Amino acid sequence: MPKDGGIGASVKRREDVRFLTGKGRYTDDINIRGQLYAFFLRSDVAHGRLKSVDTAAASDMPGVVRIFTAADFAGVGGIPCGWQVTDRFGKVMQEPKHPVLADGKVRHVGDPIAMVVAETLDQARDAAEAIRVEIEELPPVLNMKDALKPDAPKVHDELTSNLCYDWGFVEENREAVAKAFEGAAHHITLDLVNNRLVANPMEPRVAVGDYEDHSGMHTLYTTSQNPHVIRLLMGAFVLGIPESKLRVVAPDVGGGFGSKIYHYAEEAAVTFAAKQVKRPVKWTASRSEAFISDAQGRDHLTRIELALDKDHNFLALRTETHANMGAYLSTFAPSIPTWLHGTLMAGNYKTPLVYVNVKAVFTNTVPVDAYRGAGRPEATYQLERIIDKAARELGVDPVELRRKNFIQPDQFPYQTPVAVVYDTGNYQATMDKLLELSDHAGFAARAEESKKRGRLRGFGIAHYIEACGIAPSNLVGQLGARAGLYESATVRVNATGSITIFTGSHSHGQGHETTFAQVVAEMIGIDASQVEIVHGDTSNSPMGMGTYGSRSLAVGGSAMVKATNKIINKAKKIASHLLEASEQDIEFKDGKFTVAGTDRSKTWVDITLAAYVPHNYPLESLEPGLEETAFYDPSNFTYPAGAYGCELEIDPDTGKVTILAFTAADDFGNVVNPMIVEGQVHGGLAQGIGQAMLENCVFDENGQLLSGSFMDYAMPRADDLPFFKVDHSCITPCTHNPLGVKGCGEAGAIGSPPAVVNAVIDALQRGGYSHIDHIDMPVSPARVWAAMHQR
Amino acid sequence: MTKVSMTVNGKSVSGEVEGRTLLSSFLRDGLGLTGTHIGCDTSQCGACVVHVDGRAVKSCTVFALDVAGAQVKTIEGMANPDGSLSVLQQAFQDNHGLQCGFCTPGMVMSAAALLADNPSPTEAEVRHGLEGNICRCTGYHNIVKAVLQASGQDVSKIAAE
Ligand code: FES
Ligand code: FES
Numbered sequence: 048m049p050k051d052g053g054i055g056a057s058v059k060r061r062e063d064v065r066f067l068t069g070k071g072r073y074t075d076d077i078n079i080r081g082q083l084y085a086f087f088l089r090s091d092v093a094h095g096r097l098k099s100v101d102t103a104a105a106s107d108m109p110g111v112v113r114i115f116t117a118a119d120f121a122g123v124g125g126i127p128c129g130w131q132v133t134d135r136f137g138k139v140m141q142e143p144k145h146p147v148l149a150d151g152k153v154r155h156v157g158d159p160i161a162m163v164v165a166e167t168l169d170q171a172r173d174a175a176e177a178i179r180v181e182i183e184e185l186p187p188v189l190n191m192k193d194a195l196k197p198d199a200p201k202v203h204d205e206l207t208s209n210l211c212y213d214w215g216f217v218e219e220n221r222e223a224v225a226k227a228f229e230g231a232a233h234h235i236t237l238d239l240v241n242n243r244l245v246a247n248p249m250e251p252r253v254a255v256g257d258y259e260d261h262s263g264m265h266t267l268y269t270t271s272q273n274p275h276v277i278r279l280l281m282g283a284f285v286l287g288i289p290e291s292k293l294r295v296v297a298p299d300v301g302g303g304f305g306s307k308i309y310h311y312a313e314e315a316a317v318t319f320a321a322k323q324v325k326r327p328v329k330w331t332a333s334r335s336e337a338f339i340s341d342a343q344g345r346d347h348l349t350r351i352e353l354a355l356d357k358d359h360n361f362l363a364l365r366t367e368t369h370a371n372m373g374a375y376l377s378t379f380a381p382s383i384p385t386w387l388h389g390t391l392m393a394g395n396y397k398t399p400l401v402y403v404n405v406k407a408v409f410t411n412t413v414p415v416d417a418y419r420g421a422g423r424p425e426a427t428y429q430l431e432r433i434i435d436k437a438a439r440e441l442g443v444d445p446v447e448l449r450r451k452n453f454i455q456p457d458q459f460p461y462q463t464p465v466a467v468v469y470d471t472g473n474y475q476a477t478m479d480k481l482l483e484l485s486d487h488a489g490f491a492a493r494a495e496e497s498k499k500r501g502r503l504r505g506f507g508i509a510h511y512i513e514a515c516g517i518a519p520s521n522l523v524g525q526l527g528a529r530a531g532l533y534e535s536a537t538v539r540v541n542a543t544g545s546i547t548i549f550t551g552s553h554s555h556g557q558g559h560e561t562t563f564a565q566v567v568a569e570m571i572g573i574d575a576s577q578v579e580i581v582h583g584d585t586s587n588s589p590m591g592m593g594t595y596g597s598r599s600l601a602v603g604g605s606a607m608v609k610a611t612n613k614i615i616n617k618a619k620k621i622a623s624h625l626l627e628a629s630e631q632d633i634e635f636k637d638g639k640f641t642v643a644g645t646d647r648s649k650t651w652v653d654i655t656l657a658a659y660v661p662h663n664y665p666l667e668s669l670e671p672g673l674e675e676t677a678f679y680d681p682s683n684f685t686y687p688a689g690a691y692g693c694e695l696e697i698d699p700d701t702g703k704v705t706i707l708a709f710t711a712a713d714d715f716g717n718v719v720n721p722m723i724v725e726g727q728v729h730g731g732l733a734q735g736i737g738q739a740m741l742e743n744c745v746f747d748e749n750g751q752l753l754s755g756s757f758m759d760y761a762m763p764r765a766d767d768l769p770f771f772k773v774d775h776s777c778i779t780p781c782t783h784n785p786l787g788v789k790g791c792g793e794a795g796a797i798g799s800p801p802a803v804v805n806a807v808i809d810a811l812q813r814g815g816y817s818h819i820d821h822i823d824m825p826v827s828p829a830r831v832w833a834a835m836h837q838r
Numbered sequence: 839m840t841k842v843s844m845t846v847n848g849k850s851v852s853g854e855v856e857g858r859t860l861l862s863s864f865l866r867d868g869l870g871l872t873g874t875h876i877g878c879d880t881s882q883c884g885a886c887v888v889h890v891d892g893r894a895v896k897s898c899t900v901f902a903l904d905v906a907g908a909q910v911k912t913i914e915g916m917a918n919p920d921g922s923l924s925v926l927q928q929a930f931q932d933n934h935g936l937q938c939g940f941c942t943p944g945m946v947m948s949a950a951a952l953l954a955d956n957p958s959p960t961e962a963e964v965r966h967g968l969e970g971n972i973c974r975c976t977g978y979h980n981i982v983k984a985v986l987q988a989s990g991q992d993v994s995k996i997a998a999e
Contacts, residue, residue, distance in 0.1 A: 059934075067913075067927040067930055068873070068916070068917050068927070069914040069916075072872075169856075247974055248974055249877045249885055249972060250875070557937070729979040762972050763977075763978075764972060765965040765978040768979075770983075
């Protein structure tokens with residue numbers, strides 16, 4: 048049994064009280080005296096030459112303070128990209144310029160052309176309408192394959208083509224994989240689209256820039272998952288402001304899902320403008336603006352091939368993917384279809400040979416970057432779809448085909464053919480758990496019952512693995528990352544024993560204020576209410592890399608544990624002095640320091656007081672105070688894995704798919720707060736099911752975003768989803784971080800799309816539509832119905 | 839600019855607004871009640887839901903002038919008089935019905951109106967009733983559970999936590 052409030056307890060979230068009473072403090076809730084409002088005039092064409100931007104008339108409009116165009120930013124840098132991928136020929140990727148405001152050309156609908164700063168938002172918006180922009184329209188580049196044709200128009204004139212890179216992994220295996228296919232008994236092929244998605248956290252992006260003339264200090268309040276990263280990128284690469292003069296604050300943030308990792312032009316623009324106009328400048332995105340300016344997700348076209356021997360052992364896997372980068376390289380964009388995707392193509396399986404080819408392509412569309420799962424959903428989707436297809440073509444049970452090829456529990460640590468080493472796992476166990484919880488055995492009877500009602504019932508399974516706890520800095524450095532991926536924590540013990548923790552992780556829904564406090568409270572043996580978690584402000588926390596890639600507890604939590612251990616070590620020294628015993632004899636348990644084998648002891652508060660009121664204190668050998676900082680750089684990724692099952696019905700008259708049950712059996716390693724972990728899985732499942740059934744980002748032939756609002760982009764709503772069955776009782780603790788945790792934030796979004804599509808195909812094939820072996824996501828009624836009637 | 843007066847969370851308030859000022863802006867910018875959130879510009883997300891004369895209304899969809907004289911209730915007015923969480927708010931916390939908290943005010947206001955109309959809804963009725971509120975974080979599982987629990991129903995049988 049976990050201790051009350053300790054590790055393993057479903058402690059209720061302390062942050063909820065402010066959110067439930069309207070007292071959350073999100074960026075848009077921040078208003079600074081004298082603040083002006085920014086409005087961005089954006090391109091309404093996908094591709095064009097910017098002939099002129101005439102702001103004369105607009106500048107005279109009421110309330111207008113200043114209008115900024117590209118010329119104003121001539122002296123600053125462009126928006127940087129944080130990852131440089133090297134292609135399969137050893138050449139670095141093509142990296143275009145990304146100006147803060149469009150310069151010379153506009154490259155996607157939504158590309159910002161000018162920023163109006165005015166006394167009110169309405170005045171700024173009115174003035175933007177009066178700006179005269181002359182654009183010579185150019186043919187837009189939209190389709191990735193067309194974009195690579197030699198005569199295709201170029202998104203970036205200064206590049207040799209629209210190809211960002213042509214990446215091969217593992218390049219040395221290319222020939223061996225081809226050979227394996229030649230001799231294979233079975234060769235399965237599948238063409239897939241991983242549909243483009245919009246992250247759509249419910250809070251749109253906001254940025255407020257402030258500048259203090261007397262100190263030269265800049266402050267940016269922004270909706271970010273990683274304020275330190277923004278400070279580094281914007282300060283060092285765009286505006287040339289030293290970290291000491293730049294504070295970035297990300298207060299309560301209303302969800303991120305990846306889209307708030309990146310450094311965006313609007314952040315730099317308001318920070319820059321605040322100094323120019325000597326007043327705070329606030330920008331709040333409308334939802335329509337978010338649809339054309341937030342980095343989007345996925346958008347891969349893939350051919351995947353699987354070779355099997357006559358006994359159905361996987362021999363080799365080969366993929367060719369086109370990955371859409373959009374018009375510019377967003378912060379981590381190049382790494383997503385490569386290192387976060389190719390390295391997962393072994394999945395949970397023993398496939399000895401893997402070759403992944405990815406062509407990243409520039410198009411006249413909104414930039415694409417990480418979205419919940421980032422690369423790993425794409426890998427899992429391909430793999431779990433082709434395994435299902437193979438099972439059907441070979442006439443074997445998809446569960447058994449997976450089981451046969453699983454890396455077996457006694458094979459860990461397991462070196463995959465795609466560089467990574469899985470430390471631990473037990474995929475048979477998660478599969479068993481799934482089959483049990485979903486009553487797989489009873490499916491046939493349920494399918495019969497559906498049939499009587501004229502419905503087609505299907506069951507789909509997927510097993511996923513992901514690489515989380517991102518990431519070992521030295522490794523990612525070799526792979527092209529331009530940043531380290533450690534995390535930091537400062538543990539400040541106060542004189543009366545309470546603890547303030549400053550973490551570089553950022554919580555925007557994950558509940559760190561609760562879970563991080565649980566961990567430290569248990570380590571020290573005090574009540575969690577004595578532990579306060581502070582995050583989101585570069586002025587008080589050590590340099591940290593923020594929250595994404597399911598890394599907060601695995602990396603940020605580890606930094607916190609490390610710093611807390613330093614605290615405990617020092618506290619023991621103080622205790623040994625006060626108790627006049629040798630340090631080795633001091634035992635620390637439940638907030639008490641005891642001399643082993645005696646009843647002589649000091650409480651936690653005795654020690655913390657002594658540290659700050661060092662009257663009786665070993666000053667010659669120990670500094671006063673009790674505050675420690677630690678940085679933790681993981682030695683490996685963590686590898687959460689799990690089995691997901693989807694049971695659904697199709698109405699053959701309409702093609703409508705209804706999910707009846709969804710079960711998730713995950714191995715997240717150790718769990719600190721089961722309630723929160725389950726909530727993370729629920730949210731991930733909703734997004735994955737959303738991708739599979741509803742969501743789709745569609746551009747027309749002119750590059751206009753057709754799905755540009757919640758009226759056209761189908762977000763999952765309460766009545767689209769069932770209650771979920773989730774379980775995390777299969778535990779193989781991570782072997783290389785102190786908490787044994789693996790991360791749970793992205794799993795749901797990774798494992799669920801193939802489970803849904805596999806279930807749809809299962810239902811259709813059982814219902815006699817044996818010609819249907821694939822339908823692209825989202826499996827809308829129209830697509831399902833069309834497939835059924837396309838004999 | 840025109841003067842508008844109304845009662846918000848039991849207090850009479852007034853302010854100067856333009857004809858185009860939305861109730862949501864009046865609450866947020868005029869009165870500093872920032873618990874009412876703006877999640878979209880097409881009346882689709884429900885983050886802005888408040889009660890006007892007891893009915894759930896998307897405050898981004900009505901002009902401040904249109905509710906002159908009305909009784910308006912926002913998330914800031916939902917706790918018990920002693921400041922403790924109301925039954926519905928407490929059910930959200932107990933069931934982990936919120937993550938980032940951004941949809942939460944609108945979700946609570948919609949759910950409160952739903953329960954006022956239908957004190958013992960079925961799961962399907964709750965899902966249907968909350969269909970105008972988008973939550974990107976929770977997958978709705980724990981929200982639906984919270985609303986069912988707030989209505990006095992036993993939710994212990996519902997899968998997982
Ligand atoms: S802000 Fe009112 S419905 Fe979205
Ligand atoms: S809790 Fe984040 S949108 Fe609902």
